[in-house]
Amino acid sequence: MAEAELAVAQQVDDEAELVERTRAGDRDAFNRLVERNAQKVFRMARHMTRNDQDAEDVLQEAFLKAYRRLDQFQGDAKFSTWLTRIAVNEALMRLRKRRNDKTVSLDEELTLGDSPMQRDVADDGDDPEESYERAEMREILEDAIDALAEGYRTVFVLRDVEGFSTEETAEMLDLSISAVKSRLLRARLQLRDKLRRRLKGHGREKENHV
Amino acid sequence: MGVKKKITCKSFLDDMSNYIDGDIPQELRASLEAHLAKCPECWVLFDETKQTVEIFQSYNCHPLPVDVKDRLLGALQNQWGEPKK
Ligand SMILES: [Zn+2]
Numbered sequence: 587m588a589e590a591e592l593a594v595a596q597q598v599d600d601e602a603e604l605v606e607r608t609r610a611g612d613r614d615a616f617n618r619l620v621e622r623n624a625q626k627v628f629r630m631a632r633h634m635t636r637n638d639q640d641a642e643d644v645l646q647e648a649f650l651k652a653y654r655r656l657d658q659f660q661g662d663a664k665f666s667t668w669l670t671r672i673a674v675n676e677a678l679m680r681l682r683k684r685r686n687d688k689t690v691s692l693d694e695e696l697t698l699g700d701s702p703m704q705r706d707v708a709d710d711g712d713d714p715e716e717s718y719e720r721a722e723m724r725e726i727l728e729d730a731i732d733a734l735a736e737g738y739r740t741v742f743v744l745r746d747v748e749g750f751s752t753e754e755t756a757e758m759l760d761l762s763i764s765a766v767k768s769r770l771l772r773a774r775l776q777l778r779d780k781l782r783r784r785l786k787g788h789g790r791e792k793e794n795h796v
Numbered sequence: 797m798g799v800k801k802k803i804t805c806k807s808f809l810d811d812m813s814n815y816i817d818g819d820i821p822q823e824l825r826a827s828l829e830a831h832l833a834k835c836p837e838c839w840v841l842f843d844e845t846k847q848t849v850e851i852f853q854s855y856n857c858h859p860l861p862v863d864v865k866d867r868l869l870g871a872l873q874n875q876w877g878e879p880k881k
Contacts (some may be wrong), residue, residue, distance in 0.1 A: 590830045613872075625859070629858045642868075643867055649871075650871060663801050723855065724856070724857055727851065746849050747852060767813060770813050771813040774849060782847055
């Protein structure tokens with residue numbers, strides 16, 4: 587992880603500069619932007635859509651659109667934030683479409699039970715040597731988010747996983763500030779209920795020195 | 797002004813998320829902390845909820861599969877109309 591961070595730091599890859607170079611026709615610069623942001627976009631898309639195929643479609647569509655619309659990108663925002671917004675909109679469109687297409691409730695189409703641990707993880711993943719225990723815990727966290735109702739899940743993912751502000755989240759989801767805040771609280775409380783048993787273990791581990 | 801808001805367990809819950817985010821006026825923060833100091837139930841709820849948020853932030857959920865990344869790079873190459881070098 588430290589090595590990966592170092593490698594990233596050594597690249598001449600200030601995002602703004604990579605955007606400029608892409609605009610000037612340097613495709614490698616755009617590939618660099620892909621390398622830096624693909625994991626984050628995929629994670630957000632998978633959390634929101636709860637489906638591997640939709641997450642992959644969102645990922646591709648977001649980068650293709652970002653490339654095509656690069657001249658609309660204003661330097662006053664970060665590229666990664668701008669890209670994530672494009673991806674969030676793609677994910678929301680898919681959720682809406684799914685809601686309209688199907689009479690099946692969202693909870694029934696949960697794709698639990700596939701085993702992400704068996705898949706090869708891209709080598710720029712943050713945690714190439716994830717221990718078995720961490721992988722197990724990660725899956726528990728993934729399932730806990732998957733089990734949230736859509737309204738809570740999207741707010742939790744944007745606020746607590748992606749780190750968007752309350753205002754940004756409200757704007758993206760077309761919700762009031764107070765709706766975002768109350769959904770965030772409910773999402774957090776539901777997740778806390780699901781993880782409660784695990785949290786105690788986690789806390790004790792951390793506080794061994796006491 | 798100057799009158800401290802009376803914190804009940806119910807009102808603590810309403811403000812807890814903002815408190816975890818540090819998005820709260822200083823005076824209210826002091827009142828919430830005074831409540832936490834004397835209410836073990838709210839303290840446990842607060843502590844566990846805060847841990848819940850932290851644990852999600854400390855794990856990298858849904859690592860990007862290699863094949864997914866390869867297909868993304870392929871899709872970009874396609875758009876550019878050139879074979880990958
Ligand atoms: Zn209380």
